[in-house]
Amino acid sequence: MARLNMSQIDELKDLMEEAFADLVETYISDCEEKITRLRAAIEASDAPLSAEISHSLKGSSANICAEDLSDLFKAIEDQARLDNLSQMPQPFSDVQDEYQRVKGALQNLL
Amino acid sequence: MVDVPLNILIADDNKSDRLILAAIVKKMGHKVCVAEDGVQAVAQYHSEKPDIILLDVMMPNMNGQEAAVEIKSSAGEDMVPIIFLTSLQDATDLAKCLDSGGDDFLTKPYNKIILQAKINAFSRMSKMHYILQQQRNLISDHNEHMVHEQEVAKAVYDNVTHAGCLNLPNIKHMLSPFSVFNGDVLLAARKPSGSMHILLGDFTGHGLPAAIGAMPLAEIFYGMTAKGFLMDDILREINSKLKKILPIGYFCCVCMVNLSFRKQQIEVWMGGLPDFYLLRHDTGQVEKLASTHLPLGVLSSQGFDSKTQRYSLRRNDRLFMWSDGIIESRNDQGDLFGETRLMDIFNGNQDQEQLFDNIVNTVNEFTGESGKDDDTTLLEVKMVPEAEVGEVDIDMSRGMITGPTDWNMRYTLRGDTLKTFNPLPVMLGILSDVPALHGLSGQLYTLMAELFSNAFEHGVLGLSSDLKKDAKGFAEYYAQRELAMKSMDDGQVMFEFDHSPTQAGGLLTLTVTDSGGGFDYVGKQANQFSDAGYSGRGIPLIVSICDSLEYLGRGNIVKVTLSWNAKGLEE
Missing domain, CATH: 3.60.40.10 (PPM-type phosphatase domain)
Structure with a gap:
């Protein structure tokens, strides 16, 4: 699976021009805050809140061309919507690990 | 770049998504305003009057669907296209977006080409809608104007x-x-x-x-x-x-x-x-x-x-x-x-x-x-x-006091004019300039008509009024009249009008002289003209209208007077 869709990210860089760095930083700080909240929501078994946060992360990750990460958030969202937070296909640490790799890849582009 | 930049509202709670959308829209040459939730989106709609709205579905405070309902209801008949930003896949959720007033969808990850195509399409549609509205308002204004004109014209028409x-x-x-x-x-x-x-x-x-x-x-x-x-x-x-x-x-x-x-x-x-x-x-x-x-x-x-x-x-x-x-x-x-x-x-x-x-x-x-x-x-x-x-209702609105009261006029009809022309309207018109006489125009018309036909038919043409006693006589009378008209070549009737003011009102004296042979009137007083022999000349009718009637000369001149009283008329 591709960490970052490289042809798409080139287009994104062209589009954003000098604001690309700002976009990356905005995405990273947004993700870190939301991932912390998502983890807390899952631990508290708050399915609606978990669905809302993972939905938002799924969208923004897709927009930043992080397709694998987006899919991971989609899996969490799907489980949350089914109110089935205890039956996660993957441990939450997988999500955190993938996020760290995406973050590293994005920062490399700057 | 576009000819006319549009104002585009981007409402998304996710900052990085907003940045990407804003970048796409600005690249197209449009202006951008942003909102972070549904409440802000509605407020921005009112203050910024955007041409197109890109609206995220899931937002805190007020979600996109609720915001869409509010915006569409305030927009009334103005067209404000709403494009929902969503990664929703469920058909029921998408249908909810349409029900709330959404016009289209854009899914994440955002695609520059697709968004540009959608913005251009809605821009054209908005322009068309605006022109349509203008044209409709123009037609409705024209129609209102025309109806108003017709109403005024109708009032004039009805009066005439x-x-x-x-x-x-x-x-x-x-x-x-x-x-x-x-x-x-x-x-x-x-x-x-x-x-x-x-x-x-x-x-x-x-x-x-x-x-x-x-x-x-x-x-x-x-x-x-x-x-x-x-x-x-x-x-x-x-x-x-x-x-x-x-x-x-x-x-x-x-x-x-x-x-x-x-x-x-x-x-x-x-x-x-x-x-x-x-x-x-x-x-x-x-x-x-x-x-x-x-x-x-x-x-x-x-x-x-x-x-x-x-x-x-x-x-x-x-x-x-x-x-x-x-x-x-x-x-x-x-x-x-x-x-x-x-x-x-x-x-x-x-x-x-x-x-x-x-x-x-x-x-x-x-x-x-x-x-x-x-x-x-x-x-x-x-x-x-x-x-x-009932009586003829004459318009007395011009009042009694003004108008000519002291004057004299002669009007003589000769030859073919005497045979063919009806002088009564002209004479009545002149008399009617005296406001009090205008009110009497019915009687005056009858009076002049009788005097004129006497002067012309009995005077100038010399026809006998005795003929008019019965239906057969009438026919004979008209036959003789035709003949006499043909053979007449000179002959005249002269009207002399004299009007003078009096203390109480005015006095009209009318003298009619014809060129005929006259008749034997000596010894007859006005009240005696009502004898059967004179009824053919309409004398009783004349007497009932006038104050006095007298024949002069050889019977070819008749003089009548008619006085009016201002007080009596004004009542």
């Missing part, structure tokens, strides 16, 4: 073509215009002599173009009738006016009737109208009156023929007049009402008093719901004693 004396008890009428303006016209007015002029006209077509010709027609009809002009002059004047003003192919089918209560007679001129029915009260028989002329406005003045038909009417004989809208009305099968059905109403009728209503009801039942396609007009006029319709 007012119904005159159609409200008199011997008349029943129905006017049923096809549109705001009526192409049929129905006018009635009393003459100074007490008789009545009635005119039914049907202009080519209907609506405003047809009605517009009715204005000069009514002006001429009422103006000339009030001044004492005869049918002949009025029809000629209307014909030449209509000929002048109406486009080729447009004309007015007309029937004009002069109804004399005293002579118990109608004089009829009909051009281009269907047959009218004269219902005899005693026998219940129907006589048909047919048009013998072309409509008015067709022939030039030279070719115009004002010949009339005369009919004696007895009390309660009724004349029914109509426009072709009655006979040509159609039922829902498209059949014409036709003359047979009309005649059947007359044949089956038991009560002459109900006949008018019968016709109206039968025609209405026939046409039913099918609606009509022409103006329809119906009139019934009944012969009654003059007392039932």
Whole structure:
């Protein structure tokens, strides 16, 4: 699976021009805050809140061309919507690990 | 870059998504405003008036669907396209977006090309919607303006073509215009002599173009009738006016009737109208009156023929007049009402008093719901004693005091003019400038008419009034009159008017001198002229109007006086 869709990210860089760095930083700080909240929501078994946060992360990750990460958030969202937070296909640490790799890849582009 | 930059609202709670969308939109050359939740989106909609809204579905405070409902309801009939930003896949969720007023979707990850295509499409649609709205408002403004104009025009039209004396008890009428303006016209007015002029006209077509010709027609009809002009002059004047003003192919089918209560007679001129029915009260028989002329406005003045038909009417004989809208009305099968059905109403009728209503009801039942396609007009006029319709109502609005009061005038008619010209309207016009005499114009007209016919027929032509004692004598009288007119080549009648002010009001002295041989009047006082031998000269009528009457010279001069009192008239 591709960490970052490289042809798409080139287009994104062209589009954003000098604001690309700002976009990356905005995405990273947004993700870190939301991932912390998502983890807390899952631990508290708050399915609606978990669905809302993972939905938002799924969208923004897709927009930043992080397709694998987006899919991971989609899996969490799907489980949350089914109110089935205890039956996660993957441990939450997988999500955190993938996020760290995406973050590293994005920062490399700057 | 675009020709005209749009203002585009981006409402998304995710900052990085907003940055990407804003970058795409700005690259296209549009302006961007942003909102972080639904509440802000609604507020931004009101303050920034965006042309297109990109609206995230899942947002805190107020979600996208709720915001869309609010925005669409405030927008009213303005077009504000809303494109929902969503990664929702569920059909029910997408349907909810459409229900809340969404116009389209954009899924994440955002695709620059697709968003550009959508913005361009909605921009074109908005522009079209705006133009459509402008055009619609323009049309509606134009229409409002036109309706207003029509209302004003209608008020003027109604004032000019007012119904005159159609409200008199011997008349029943129905006017049923096809549109705001009526192409049929129905006018009635009393003459100074007490008789009545009635005119039914049907202009080519209907609506405003047809009605517009009715204005000069009514002006001429009422103006000339009030001044004492005869049918002949009025029809000629209307014909030449209509000929002048109406486009080729447009004309007015007309029937004009002069109804004399005293002579118990109608004089009829009909051009281009269907047959009218004269219902005899005693026998219940129907006589048909047919048009013998072309409509008015067709022939030039030279070719115009004002010949009339005369009919004696007895009390309660009724004349029914109509426009072709009655006979040509159609039922829902498209059949014409036709003359047979009309005649059947007359044949089956038991009560002459109900006949008018019968016709109206039968025609209405026939046409039913099918609606009509022409103006329809119906009139019934009944012969009654003059007392039932009352005195002629003369407009006294000009007041009594002003106007010429101290003057003298002579007016002499000679030769062919004496034979053919009717001087009464001109003379009545001059007398009517004295406001008090204007109020007496009915009596003055009668007075001058009697004096003029005495001076011309008995004086100049030398005819004997004794002949007019019976019907046979009348015929003989008119035969002699024709002969005498042909052989006359000189001869004159002179009117001398003298008006002077008095303490109480004024005094009119009228002296009529003819060139004839006169008659033996010596020894007769005014009150004795009512003897049978003089009744043919209308002397009793004259005496009843005047203060004094005397014959002078060899009997070829007659002098009458008439005084008026300002106080008495003002009451």
